[in-house]
Amino acid sequence: MLVCKNCFSDKELKGFIISSGHISECGYCKNRDIETIHLEELFDFFKELFDNFQVKDDGERLISKIQGNWNLFSDIGIGNRIMNYVIGNIDTHLQNSEELVDFNNDILDNVNYWHVLKEQLKWERRYLTDINYLTELGWDSFFESKIIINKDDYFYRARLHHISDEDAYSNDKMYCPPKEISTAGRANPKGIPYLYLSENEDTVLYETRASYLDEVSTGHYPTKCVS
Template sequence: MKVCPNCFADTELKSLISASTMIGDCTVCNTKEQPIMDIDEFKDFFQELIDNYIPTSEGENIKNKIQGNWSFFSDPQVAERILNFVIPEIDTEISNANSPVEYIEEILNNHGYWETLKNDLKWSNRFLLNIEQLLDLGWDGFFNTQYRLTPETCLFRARVHHQSGNDAYTEKDMYSPKRHFAKGGRANPSGIPYLYLCDNPETVLYEVRASYLDELSIASFQLKSHHEFVNIVDFTEDTPLFRPEMVRETIMAKLLRERISQDLSKPMRRYDSEIEYIPTQFICEFIRVYTGASGIRFASSLHPSGKNIVVFDQSLMDCTVVDLHKVTKFKLKSKEVI
């Protein structure tokens, strides 16, 4: 079986096949005159991949499970053709692409420990946690999806005015509160201020829950120019699955980050107890200490196309300008603020 780059959505595997010097017709998606490789060259990878699943009597089939978590193949039909060819050629109890499967116990226990950890932090062991358990699970290596924040990137922060007719806040006023006044948030504990930012000015309107006729100051922030870059752990990045000899670690890392990302993205409500934020506060400190990263990026639940960025040390950032805005349009149907 000959495959071409069009058979896959995984960026790493597409690049590898695209570099092939063999040109011909793909026997899977039937495209002509493409770089091609024999699927047998990836047999070891597929063996390593399929080893992470076990057959079950019911549930999601392996084709959909791989596609749902990774979008590894270009489409479900291609996935079925390739898996039905590969599975009989490797050592597995899984029959075909439509066999129901579940992850092996090692993977389930690894990302499932996040729920155990959350309960422990909230109700049992808050300050004397067994960090060695997390290191044994490999969590210190699971936050390597990082991007470089450079001085060229502009980020945004907003504050709603409590009275109309006031001037915009000063640049100094747009930073996080001083530590004595810093309340606990989704990422920071009480007394330890982090700087919460967004990647576009529209998202900040959602994050501060701006309403019709609200006046607010929107500030622009940039990394100070004497820093070439800082690393930010990215909970929004799609991780390529094609990482031979690291497939299991890649799967465990992605599933764990997805669980944590869901909790990070939950909107804060006025009546929420700060106890609910302790697990994500802990994981941010774990990331800061064990990865050396300067912050995190995660999806905004209030504005799906936007991203939130939390900078652990706000002294890294410059507030460059503050503009006064007034919300003059409000689309109730789509809940969009303009």
């Protein structure tokens, strides 16, 4: 069965038909003298597309799910006819274009965890120390940039004094501020205090915006090894 570029709204499919097709009459929309291909050439594409779904009694119609997410077809009626022809001629667990479906569990796991992660990043933490689950989801490619911290590394922090001739701050005052007075920073939201450190002692002086004759307390922090 021949299908033409006007049966689809998707730009990539239309482009594929224009570049690979030949001028003929479409078997679906009946347009004449238009770029067409044999629908069989798209079977692999539809097979991969259908594999993203599972049958669900309380789901959404397959055609509506596809149109709502990708606007694949130029017309619902044409979309139904194309999909039913494909479903009847490939190996798929789906029965027809009106079947009730939802995304498969892998996709749902990704979507659901993204909502959880988004709320955590907004309200609880900005750094992830356990990325095992992200690796299971296949998100590890997002974390290709890595910094290795060795057990002998030291880090630094500085605090500007607001009173002249003040004693150096004690250890307990050189950590992150209490959550009650913690303001939003580069990595932390308001109310979730983070300890900002640098591997360079000079950098922490610049971070405090210290100027000539300002008094500053600096602290150095060894790496805590966790086995």
